[in-house]
Amino acid sequence: MTPMVDLAFLLVTFFMLTTKFRPDEPVIVDTPSSISEIKLPTIDIMTMTVDKDGRVFFDMDGKANREQAIRKMGERYSVQFTPEDIKRFSVLTTFGMSIQELKNWLPLKPEERKKIHDEGIPIDSLNNQLSDWINFGRHANPKYRIAIKGDQDADYPTIKRVIAILQDNKINKFNLITSLEAEGEPVAVAGKK
Amino acid sequence: MAEVQQQEQGSGKKHKKVRAKKTSTHIDMTPMVDLAFLLLTFFMLTTTFSRPKTMEINMPVKDAKEEEQQKVAASQTLSVLLTEKDRIIWYMGVDDPAMPPQTNSATFSLASPNSIHKVLLEKNQRIYDQVVELRKQAEKESWPQDTLKARIARTKADKKGLIVLIKSDDKARYKNLVDILDEMSVCAIGRFAIVDVTPSEQELIKNTNQ
Numbered sequence: 001m002t003p004m005v006d007l008a009f010l011l012v013t014f015f016m017l018t019t020k021f022r023p024d025e026p027v028i029v030d031t032p033s034s035i036s037e038i039k040l041p042t043i044d045i046m047t048m049t050v051d052k053d054g055r056v057f058f059d060m061d062g063k064a065n066r067e068q069a070i071r072k073m074g075e076r077y078s079v080q081f082t083p084e085d086i087k088r089f090s091v092l093t094t095f096g097m098s099i100q101e102l103k104n105w106l107p108l109k110p111e112e113r114k115k116i117h118d119e120g121i122p123i124d125s126l127n128n129q130l131s132d133w134i135n136f137g138r139h140a141n142p143k144y145r146i147a148i149k150g151d152q153d154a155d156y157p158t159i160k161r162v163i164a165i166l167q168d169n170k171i172n173k174f175n176l177i178t179s180l181e182a183e184g185e186p187v188a189v190a191g192k193k
Numbered sequence: 194m195a196e197v198q199q200q201e202q203g204s205g206k207k208h209k210k211v212r213a214k215k216t217s218t219h220i221d222m223t224p225m226v227d228l229a230f231l232l233l234t235f236f237m238l239t240t241t242f243s244r245p246k247t248m249e250i251n252m253p254v255k256d257a258k259e260e261e262q263q264k265v266a267a268s269q270t271l272s273v274l275l276t277e278k279d280r281i282i283w284y285m286g287v288d289d290p291a292m293p294p295q296t297n298s299a300t301f302s303l304a305s306p307n308s309i310h311k312v313l314l315e316k317n318q319r320i321y322d323q324v325v326e327l328r329k330q331a332e333k334e335s336w337p338q339d340t341l342k343a344r345i346a347r348t349k350a351d352k353k354g355l356i357v358l359i360k361s362d363d364k365a366r367y368k369n370l371v372d373i374l375d376e377m378s379v380c381a382i383g384r385f386a387i388v389d390v391t392p393s394e395q396e397l398i399k400n401t402n403q
Contacts, residue, residue, distance in 0.1 A: 005222060008229040015236030032368040034375045036248040050367070147247060152368035156275075156361045159370065163252065163387075172254055175247040178371055 025094050026118050027051045032152035034178035046137055046144040047177070048130070048162055049094060052153040055120030056162060057096035058133050065140035066090045070102075072136040077129075079103050096120045099129055123161055131165050138169070146174040248374060253386055270356045271316060273309065273373060274390065276398050277364035281309050281373075284397075301372050309373070313380040317355045323348045324381040349383025357385040362398055 029049055049057035060066060067090045074081045077099045081089075085106040096118040097105060105113060123130045138144055146166060150159055166174055274282040281299040299309040314321060324345055331341040359373055370387070377385050390398075 001222065001226070005226050005229065008226065008233055012229055012232045012236065015233065015240055019236055019240050021239075031245065032371040034246065034248055034371055035379065036246050036375070038247050038249060040245050040247045042244075149245075150367040150371075152366065152371070154367040155363070156365040156367060156370065157363045159367050160361070160389075167252060172252045173249065174252075175249055176371060176374070177245045177247050180246050 026096055027055070027057060027094070029149055029151045030153070031149060031177055031179045033180065034176075035180075036178060037180070040147065040175065040177060041145060044141060044143045044145055045147055046134065047094070047147045047149055049096075050148065050150040050154045050158050050162060051120075052151040054155055054158040055096055055118060056123055056130055056158065057094045057118070058121055058130060059094040060133075060137045060141075060144065062141060063090040065137065065144075066092075068140040069133065069136040072139070073099050073129075073132060076132055076136075081106075098122050098127075123158075123165060128165065130162070131169060134165070134169050134171070146171050147177050148174060149177040248371070248378075250374070250387075269353065270358060271313070272358045272360060272394070274394060274398055275359070275361040275365040275369045275373060277362075279366070279369060281369075282398055283309065283312060301369070310376055310379065313355075313357070313376055313382060317380050317382050320348060320351055320354050320383075321381045345381075346383065349381055351383075354384060355382055357382055359385060359387045360390045360394060361387075362390050362395065 027049060029051055043061060046060040047058070049059070051057070060069065067086050070081060070086055070089045073079075079099050079102075081103065085103070088106050089102075095102065095105075098119070098121065101119070105116060108116075121130045121133065122128065134146075148159070148162060163174075166172075268286070270285070270287055272284055272287075276282065279301055281301065283297055283299055297307070297312075299307045299312055301309060327341065327344050327348060330336075331344075336344075357377065359370070361370055374385075376382075
């Protein structure tokens with residue numbers, strides 16, 4: 001039995017070390033499949049998630065960058081964040097709400113946060129907070145790559161709007177996050193629903 | 194267990210010493226193995242190895258000056274209009290309100306006789322063949338990846354090649370856009386752009402509705 005146990009422990013160690021637990025995401029997005037095999041880089045990524053109801057979520061990595069971005073956002077929209085708020089924000093991931101709601105949302109406990117329905121980040125031209133997030137985020141780290149993670153049923157106008165916001169910020173190169181086409185399935189069998 | 198040991202101690206030390214030499218040092222590993230397998234199963238089931246994939250897109254610079262913008266030849270331009278229910282409408286040439294182009298409808302499905310894949314492949318056959326040829330050659334002469342990529346990129350950038358304008362109306366799904374972009378890479382079309390639908394094209398879409 002010893003060799004088997006050795007093997008079992010080896011595998012346990014392997015899986016334990018390779019597993020990275022996925023952070024809690026506020027929304028589940030079913031990305032469309034594509035044949036593209038380019039892997040998404042793991043660091044310096046700024047993600048805009050569009051779900052099928054047309055809500056926009058935002059995420060960027062790097063604690064320091066997040067801290068800097070939320071500080072700037074607070075100044076820009078005159079929302080006062082306490083140092084604890086900023087610290088909490090820096091360890092979070094994706095969020096989808098206006099900066100005003102963020103202020104009330106951050107002090108909540110994780111269980112309470114989940115109960116609140118996210119409205120998405122405002123993207124209309126009068127209250128374009130997404131644009132400011134992108135701007136301040138890139139200010140904090142110019143190396144950010146931009147990725148759009150859209151649900152396959154997301155309507156096109158929202159995606160178009162997000163792309164337009166990116167272009168307004170002089171970002172003409174970005175990534176669309178997709179999942180790999182299932183093996184054996186012919187390409188572009190798409191849309192047969 | 195503790196009781197048993199105590200009894201043994203009581204029964205005399207001499208016996209125990211003798212027995213201790215004989216008894217093997219095997220310990221019962223079953224619970225540990227159980228635990229190990231439990232953990233193994235847990236980690237195996239929770240691990241996902243596939244990292245998300247991505248397609249890179251370069252959009253044309255928005256506020257380029259008029260003269261900097263490339264004029265595209267109508268004869269080599271194909272417009273693809275994406276609309277509701279995963280339908281595609283395509284036509285050759287540029288959008289001209291005075292002279293509405295002949296439109297055709299197509300689907301994403303590969304099996305269907307009018308799949309967009311066939312249309313694009315047929316229009317871009319020359320470059321597609323060249324790319325296939327390059328791939329074969331690369332395999333035969335074992336080129337490094339970079340060389341192959343550069344050669345393919347150069348072939349795709351052919352000035353006389355097909356230009357595809359992807360236009361999506363407000364009813365299309367995001368999936369349609371990704372699918373058509375996929376089709377670009379499958380059919381080796383290097384020159385394409387995502388542009389807005391013009392009002393006259395909205396009319397075209399309306400008129401082609403079955």
